[in-house]
Amino acid sequence: MISETPRVRFAPSPTGYLHVGGLRTALFNYLFAKKNSGKFILRIEDTDRSRYVEGAVENLINALKWAELQFDEGPDIGGSFGPYFQSQRLDIYRKHADELLQKGKAYYCFCSPERLKALKEEQEKQKLPQAKYDKHCLSISPEEIENKIKTGQPFVIRLNVEPDQIIQFDDIVRGHVEFESNNVDDQVLIKSDGYPTYHLANVVDDHLMKITHVIRGEEWLSSTPKHVLLYDVFGWERPLFAHLPLLLNPDRSKLSKRQGDVAVEDYRDKGFLKEALLNFVALLGWNAGDDQEFYYLDELIEKFSLDRVNKSGAVFDLQKLNWLNAEHLRKKSNSELLLLLKDEISKSQFKDRYFPDEYLLRVIESMKERVSFVRDLINNCKYFYEPPQEYEQKAIEKNWKPETPDQLKKLAEEFSKLTNPTKEDYENSFIKVSEELGVGKGKIIHPLRLAVSGQSTGPGMFDLLFIIGKNEVIKRIVTAIENIKPL
């Protein structure tokens, strides 16, 4: 056994933001660790200097923290297997590459990019089944190597893949997988800038950090034979592999920026709740085998298992995400929603206005079943925050009759007689007036709604009146009568 306690890692490269596919990978690692009382480690794979992005690591960590996927070891919190930035472990990789060099399992290569390019073109022209490096530098004598290095010739270190081998491993998700070593290229291990490639770095680090399960996206499946080879050549025990199905665009290609939002930050900024995003992404490629679709994080931990992960890619379906968001929002308590709403107000056009908690709580109670996002608690019912700025034209045409102004005037008069009216008081007054006028409820209720809210949809009429309050209601009725001019 490698270790009693499972240790897993999420190893993103800092390219600027956290991809939702990355979030799913992080989540599965996290769930697996928590479920099995293991450790969840964050490691930054920053070995490509040309792709260095300022602030990317901070973004990554912030996104993970936002989602509440707290890691046990990582860049900003440390741990006993650090450093957790690969760029700070260069000497380690070099040392291990040297070991391979000594064992004859790796070799220096001085080929120029031009020769490599020409080689590839030549191989393609000859229609060779697969294009790979021709081991040209394997035959250079030790003296010559020493000389080239001494004179400052740039070099890389390549893995010396033995031909005619069968490389096999068992993937937790996909079962038995095998490759022929003839199809595996002599992969560069150390680049000419001295940095390791992913292949070397991830194997060395996973071993040194005692990673037991490598849970990552399917795009890595094809390079797993290289990794397996490295474990064997170092004489290390291999971790278990689990390759997760890809997240897909609607056209079934790998989820990409070109076809919509892919950054976790984008979804956060659009107002998605972290609970909903996590819940949604958990269901992409995994299910517990029952009909449950609504989950909180702790339930996911409870039910998660790698052997219920699917093999085929999953389309990222926004409609279902929206539904889950509404579902999670409705399940939240009003006081929880109050905090979120106040935060949203502070970012809205009403940021300078004051609304008592008690008032907002009423708004929430009346609206929570009707919205999908916290910000809808403002945008779908602005009339709770300011008088109607305009009146829905279609509703005017449909409900504003010549006799309406008089009827509403009568209602306003009746309302003005009330002191501290409750919802029921409004209703009683309303019934009284409609009886006196001899008109059906619906004949006045729609114009009333229009006058008070400017809209034709919303919470129950009497809730609306109660929340807005007597004086304001009367004021709005008067304003409406003055301003609504049917065509």
Place this chain on the structure above:
RNA sequence: GGCGCGUUCGUCUAGUGGCUUAGGACGCUGCCCUCUCAAGGCAGAGAUCACGGGUUCGAAUCCCGUACGCGCUACCA
């Protein structure tokens, strides 16, 4: 091109040889509830389980082949 992986309603999926006239969810349609919009309830449309061969008394489920899709094929991760 090579190698690898995959293929159940539009989408996410259940299904591991008979319980399946293939179940659920999102979305869609209709009805109910109702002052509107939602929520909720009910109903409906929607999958010859990619295709073709086998194995078996019996296959979405096992085997083989084909097609299609996707991934990888870098001194990117």
